[in-house]
Amino acid sequence: xxxxxxxxxxxxxxxxxxxxxxxxxxxxxxxxxxxxxxxxxxxxxxxxxxxxxxxxxxxxxxxxxxxxxxxxxxxxxxxxxxxxxxxxxxxxxxxxxxxxxxxxxxxxxxxxx
Amino acid sequence: xxxxxxxxxxxxxxxxxxxxxxxxxxxxxxxxxxxxxxxxxxxxxxxxxxxxxxxxxxxxxxxxxxxxxxxxxxxxxxxxxxxxxxxxxxxxxxxxxxxxxxxxxxxxxxxxxxx
Numbered sequence: 001x002x003x004x005x006x007x008x009x010x011x012x013x014x015x016x017x018x019x020x021x022x023x024x025x026x027x028x029x030x031x032x033x034x035x036x037x038x039x040x041x042x043x044x045x046x047x048x049x050x051x052x053x054x055x056x057x058x059x060x061x062x063x064x065x066x067x068x069x070x071x072x073x074x075x076x077x078x079x080x081x082x083x084x085x086x087x088x089x090x091x092x093x094x095x096x097x098x099x100x101x102x103x104x105x106x107x108x109x110x111x112x113x
Numbered sequence: 114x115x116x117x118x119x120x121x122x123x124x125x126x127x128x129x130x131x132x133x134x135x136x137x138x139x140x141x142x143x144x145x146x147x148x149x150x151x152x153x154x155x156x157x158x159x160x161x162x163x164x165x166x167x168x169x170x171x172x173x174x175x176x177x178x179x180x181x182x183x184x185x186x187x188x189x190x191x192x193x194x195x196x197x198x199x200x201x202x203x204x205x206x207x208x209x210x211x212x213x214x215x216x217x218x219x220x221x222x223x224x225x226x227x228x
Contacts, residue, residue: 040220042218042220043216100207102159104158106156
């Protein structure tokens, strides 16, 4: 139990639609990262937010966007869904300091038809 | 850019047997290295990490890993595997000193434990 919760757990969309995934961070964590895990692959870094500002981005197109709110919860938005966006989306929170440990939620499984 | 290779996609061991999962990384400087475990229906959990110092690091659940700079490796070991260790294991590298916690993961090794 990491204290990081994600919603929804599963969802199905069609190509071209838009989706919003939500993440509630562990208490006291002001940094949230999003990862995409395609079937049979390791997680890939999408972006990170620190104190409501984007603080690093992976190799994902602009149709992947995010928000972090004052309570440090976060959203991942994906526009113009493509079939290849089908994946498990993982949110991870962390806090300032030397541990550099990420605390992951259980993920949101997105299927694009 | 850094990369991580986990050569074994799937490993099967018997309960009580020893385990070694391989990980090789590519990174120019001294990396921060991690092993995470993902059980079905659960998020990733940190097993152990290496930043500097002693190259043999101990983690949770009886796991350990050894950093070998000359081989660019960070292999995970456990002397006696339990059935509950069945899961997928991911090795990851982070750019040391970076301002964000961007991890580059390997593709994972699926561990099956036979009774």
